[in-house]
Amino acid sequence: MNGKKRKNSGGIGGFFRGIGTGCANIVKIFAEGDWMTKVSFLIMGFGCFVRKAWLRGIAFLAVEIAYITYMVTFGWKYLKDIGTLGVVESVKQRGGKIIYGDNSFFILLFGIVSIILTILFIVVWVINVHEQKNEEEILKKGKRMPYVSEDFATLLDKHFDKTLLTIPVLGVFIFTVVPIIFMICVAFTNYDKNHQSPANLFTWVGFENFAKLLNFGSGGFGSTFLSVLGWTLIWAFFATFLNYFLGMGVAILINKKGIKFKKMWRTILVLTIAVPQFVSLLYIYKMFTADGLVNSYLIAWGIIEKGNEIPFWTNPTLARIMIIVVNLWIGIPYLMLVATGILMNIPDDLYEAARIDGANSWQMFKSITLPYMLFVTGPYLLTSFTGNINNFNVIFLLTQGKPLSNSLAENAGRTDLLVTWLYKMTVQDTNYRMAAVLGILVFAVVAIISLVVYNMLPSVKDEEGFQ
Amino acid sequence: MRKTNKLLATSLVAAMAVSAFAGCSKSGDTTTTTTAGGSSSNTTTAAPVETTEAPASYGEGTITIWVAENVVDFTKEYAQKFINSNEAYKGYTVDVQPVGEGEAASNMITDVQSGADIYGFAQDQLARLVSASAIASLSEADQAWVEAQNDAGAAAAACVGDWAYAYPMTSDNGYFLYYDKSVVTDASTLEGILKQCEDAGKNFYMEVNGGWYNTAFFFGTGCELTYESDTDGNFTKCNVNYASDNGVVAFKEIIDTVASKAFQNGSSVSNATNLAAIVDGTWDANAAKEVFGDNYACAKLPTFTGSDGNTYQMSGFGGFKLLGVKPQEDDLKLAMCNLLAQYLTSEEVQLARYEAVGWGPSNKAAQTSEAVKADEALAALAEQLAFTIPQGQYPDGYWSRATALVDDVITGVITQSTSDSDLMGYLESFQNDCISYAE
Amino acid sequence: MSNNSVRVASMKRKQTTGNIVAYIVLIVISIIWLTPFVCLVLQSFISRAEFMSTSEVYLIPKTWSLDNYAYLFSKDCNFVRWYINTLVIATFVSIIQTAIVLCVSYALSRMRFAGRTFLMKFWLILGMFPGFLTMICLYFILREMGLTQAGAVPGLILVGTASSGMGYYVCKGFFDTIPKALDEAARIDGASRARIFAIITLPMAKPIVIYTALVAFMAPWCDYVFASYVAFGYSKSYNVAVGLQNWVWTNDYQGFFTRFCAGGLLVAIPVTILFMALQKYYVEGVTGGAVKG
Incomplete structure (x- = not known):
């Protein structure tokens, strides 16, 4: 899949043209090839065996056998039903006996796996065909085929990348790519609590779920989606930039000339990075409840009156502020570390020159430190912004998205981010169809922001910049 | 979590619950063909294992039970006692896990096959569980047993449509x-x-x-x-x-x-x-x-x-806590699970459970026990229940x-x-x- | 001349006042940062009996008690088991993830092969999907492999490491800064790629190896969502986050809050010590990561 795409960078048209030429090439190889090559079209690696390139022959043949075995014994029975996602209902008898029918979940999952494996098999088959041609040419030129040991040796040298990347790519493929494709498909099905495998079937419904999420009428999630999206963006903005500037401020403060115990200050701050968040954030949540430690002590000290407890988590605006503030508590130390490292890289003579020109510290910060920091950390700010859009822990451990409201649909709360809403849909409501749609939209939001901002970054535009 | 709790029923509850609830077998034991998942699935009323003769052995395996944390030890003890009581049961081992009622129902719906074989849950979850086929319907004989043993409100709470799906464990969930x-x-x-x-x-x-x-x-x-x-x-x-x-x-x-x-x-x-x-x-x-x-x-x-x-x-609500059995493909295991669930909700065990952790019985005989009657909180509840409605399905x-x-x-x-x-x-x-x- | 010395003196004075302000700010910040931890420690010494017998919240225990800690290690409680689970998961994830990240980073930094840019872009796009999206699918994949419930620990290690190749940015950035001339020289001497990786690159990558391992080690301690999904009601397979969080959120555990504090403290201490000890490398890693983006 990658091979073809890369060579023809001319978009979709180029892609299909590439496939076209690829097919023509294969036909040509068949027409011009010797008998060994021709047999290899059916029995992969056959030519390699005859030409005594054992390792390659075994590899090709093994792929073919494995693929056919997989499809015959396992893959086909799922793949054949992918159009309907199963039709045989489970039979439920009085007394609790159940005979399970088709399992829509596995039909979809293994159907997708089978399709992907088929594509990969075709790729390997094409490689196999080209391999035959190469071998023919090598022999024609009177050279010998590489020994098995030489083949192996290249895996540690010329083809070392393949050795290094096989397992990581495979891992990403099975545990990220396949599930993502699966969930994208779920967005087009009615997989929810009433259509749950194995006892019930689910099936394709087209764009129905998208229509529901973007429907602004009654029963639709449109206005809720916009409201949650709005807060998600506000949150990501503050969580990124407040942390950034305050973290930088603290770093400058600690690194100030004449400040002692620099290490101690830093150590105190980084405690919040070290302590697992489920401990620290849950504790903080408890501290600030209406009847928690903070309110109780404020009452005991006579600062507030009983009955006027500060609604840290129940007032939506205050809850949002609290979340951002608590996030500072976690985020500032991190940024402080980053900023400390970068500040040390700023050449001292820049400051020296400024000082001679009579600049005060604010001016120096404004015209040297800040631009340098922004320039160097531009891409980091972007990833941290998109990371905050998907920042689950802080919200979930503090408010779980609460409080809810009449104006929000489907269990969404005032402090819910898109990602915590997604979590609620998945875990609490088992509404996988809508969760999948929401997930796709989160992806779209992140992708659009990344694309737009990335091209505006100074360090991308001007690679030389400060160097 | 809301409604995942337990209360006590007294004869008073039972009396009023009867009037409020139409018992599930009101239409008699007519053979009904139900539809599953919206289209025709053959449902028969034949109870496969309800033979009068008990098998020599119920096979072997593990029965997983999910109950609230504070009754884990209690349940373990009594389940083990039951298994030891009969040679035919001895192929089974019991694994009791602390899973709260709310989580139990959600988990059962997420993945029935990995879920517990027997699990406790609050009555309002029943419809969800039935529609996800995460709970086994009772055979006619078992349903009759449930109706005979428990107060009418509890028996009705175990029903969806005409069929009972669970064994009442406590009468009730109220405040x-x-x-x-x-x-x-x-x-x-x-x-x-x-x-x-x-x-x-x-x-x-x-x-x-x-x-x-x-x-x-x-x-x-x-x-x-x-x-x-x-x-x-x-x-x-x-x-x-x-x-x-x-x-x-x-x-x-x-x-x-x-x-x-x-x-x-x-x-x-x-x-x-x-x-x-x-x-x-x-x-x-x-x-x-x-x-x-x-x-x-x-x-x-x-x-x-x-x-x-x-x-x-x-x-407010008056509700009940139930014990459900997961649908099984294996007849013998299903029979075994039903027997165990029945035992765990029997008069003997309900009384013992009241004594151990204060959960109030749904069993009519257990409700007449002196200890149960004398309980202060239960008296308050009984008084309140006169003003509540029996909690149905939500x-x-x-x-x-x-x-x-x-x-x-x-x-x-x-x-x-x-x-x-x-x-x-x-x-x-x-x-x-x-x-x-x-x- | 005298004018100049006055200026120096005034600057000194200015610096001193500046420093005093800075100290005050730092002290205030430190108090804010430490307060929750101090409270947590104090409350962990309030026994459950004391906690239940009163409906007040307060910090200083009326009687200092180690009951909560005793409970955590008693046989009524699976805490030790959860702790070991988490430790095992964290250790394996740390080792395997580091190995994978190093492999990927080296390949992407030093080698040019067909599909390299495609792979990098593809992974970047994959990373934009929210992680929770695929949770249910991953759960069933693991279940089919028998790695849920009783098998949850290896299951979590597998999921925790499988996709770690995508987190190569920081490490690749570091490799990019190691001069290529070293490799070239070794190649001329006939060393293979694998040998160069093992003999030249790896020893120079010590800070980034430690950073990667440390970050990977710390993540599993916080994994609540997926861990509770995979354990699926099998309490022996919980990790500390799942086990302890239940004590706070569910009503089944009456009066477990101070026990949670004690458990949380026991979780926090070793992780914190480890972090502090390796802080230097962590700083290097995050700084490098931020600069490279």
Whole structure:
């Protein structure tokens, strides 16, 4: 899949043209090839065996056998039903006996796996065909085929990348790519609590779920989606930039000339990075409840009156502020570390020159430190912004998205981010169809922001910049 | 979590529950063909293992049981006792895991096959479990046993349509008032309780943003909110009249309660601060005794004077805790699970469970035990239950929607100065959403 | 001249006042940062009995008690088991993830092969999907492999490491800064790629190896969502986050809050010590990561 795409960078048209030429090439190889090559079209690696390139022959043949075995014994029975996602209902008898029918979940999952494996098999088959041609040419030129040991040796040298990347790519493929494709498909099905495998079937419904999420009428999630999206963006903005500037401020403060115990200050701050968040954030949540430690002590000290407890988590605006503030508590130390490292890289003579020109510290910060920091950390700010859009822990451990409201649909709360809403849909409501749609939209939001901002970054535009 | 709790039923409950609930076998034992997943699936009424002769062995394997944390040891002990009692059972081992009732139901729905073979849950989850086929229907014989042994309310709560699906374990899941009698000397009216708490600078707790608790107000003023479901556990109809004058009265009372200086939202004694009174259930009886000490007292819920000048008695739900068996493909294991579940909800074990952890029996014989009758909290509950409605089935959406309704009060979107017509607007949209869950 | 010395003196004075302000700010910040931890430690010494017998919240225990800690290690409680689970998961994830990240980073930094840019872009796009999206699918994949419930620990290790190749940015950035001339020289001497990786690159990558391992080690301690999904009601397979969080959120555990504090403290201590000890490398890693983006 990658091979073809890369060579023809001319978009979709180029892609299909590439496939076209690829097919023509294969036909040509068949027409011009010797008998060994021709047999290899059916029995992969056959030519390699005859030409005594054992390792390659075994590899090709093994792929073919494995693929056919997989499809015959396992893959086909799922793949054949992918159009309907199963039709045989489970039979439920009085007394609790159940005979399970088709399992829509596995039909979809293994159907997708089978399709992907088929594509990969075709790729390997094409490689196999080209391999035959190469071998023919090598022999024609009177050279010998590489020994098995030489083949192996290249895996540690010329083809070392393949050795290094096989397992990581495979891992990403099975545990990220396949599930993502699966969930994208779920967005087009009615997989929810009433259509749950194995006892019930689910099936394709087209764009129905998208229509529901973007429907602004009654029963639709449109206005809720916009409201949650709005807060998600506000949150990501503050969580990124407040942390950034305050973290930088603290770093400058600690690194100030004449400040002692620099290490101690830093150590105190980084405690919040070290302590697992489920401990620290849950504790903080408890501290600030209406009847928690903070309110109780404020009452005991006579600062507030009983009955006027500060609604840290129940007032939506205050809850949002609290979340951002608590996030500072976690985020500032991190940024402080980053900023400390970068500040040390700023050449001292820049400051020296400024000082001679009579600049005060604010001016120096404004015209040297800040631009340098922004320039160097531009891409980091972007990833941290998109990371905050998907920042689950802080919200979930503090408010779980609460409080809810009449104006929000489907269990969404005032402090819910898109990602915590997604979590609620998945875990609490088992509404996988809508969760999948929401997930796709989160992806779209992140992708659009990344694309737009990335091209505006100074360090991308001007690679030389400060160097 | 809401409604995952336990209460006690007494003969009083049973009597009123009968009148309120149409027992599930009202249409007799006619053979019904149900539809599963919306289209035709063959359902037979044949009970495969209900032969009179017990097999020599029920096979072997592990039976996983999910129950609340505080009865894990208890359940382990009695399940083991049961297995040891008969040579035919000895192929099985029992694995009891602490999984709370709310989580148990969600897990069973997420993945039936990995779920427990036997699990405890609160009755309002039943329809969900049935529609996801995460619970086995009882054979006719077992259903007859359930009806004979348990109070009518509990037996009815185990049914969806005409079939029973679970074994009642406790009669019931309801709430009443615990209070500190040194602070609250007169617990007869809500306004009075709030006033006394305010004066003492102490807190009154009620989880008004819970759909389980706030029915105390709405049902109290005569509003209705019930669902009807078909044999497959799908909701077919919602009977609701919250968007009415009575609904507004109840809603205003909630707003007034929340506005009290003494009010705190919550329903857990151990997490409460500065506690003087709390609306809670029997599961917190021991915790309440520890907190209040000699001043421990409990009573039915108070009355309140509505904005229309009338006095209303706070109402609410009376519910039950059930033990369910997962549908199995293996007949023998299914039979074994049913036998074990039956034993775990039998008179003997229900009484033992009451003695061990204070869960009130649904078994009629167990309810007549002297110890059960003498229980103080149970007496308060019994009194309260006269004013409640037996909890039927509610769709998932209802609970979060009800929380949303009252969260707006707690967050200050809706206040005492909100006009009646706006309140009606909120109730109308709430009512429409409730109706939409039954489509 | 005298004018100049006055200026120096005034600058000194200015610096001193500046420093005093800075100290005050730092002290205030430190108090804010430490308060929750101090409270947590104090409350962990309030026994459950004391906690249940009163409905007040306070910090200083009326009687200092180690009951909570005793409970955690008693046989009524699976805490030790959860702790070991988490430790095992964290250790394996740390080792395997580091190995994978190093492999990927080296390949992407030093080698040019067909599909390299495609792979990098593809992974970047994959990373934009929210992680929770695929949770249910991953759960069933693991279940089919028998790696849920009783097998949850290896299951979590597998999921925790499988996709770690996508987190190569920081490490690749570091490799990019190691001069290529070293490799070239070694190649001329006939060393293979694998040998160069092992003999030249790896020893120079010590800070980034430690950074990667440390970050990977710390993540599993916080994994609540997926861990509770995979354990699926099998309490022996919980990790500390799942086990302890239940004590706070579910009503089944009456009066477990101070026990949670004690458990949380026991979790926090070793992780914190480890972090502090390796802080230097962590700083290097995050700084490098931020600069490279």
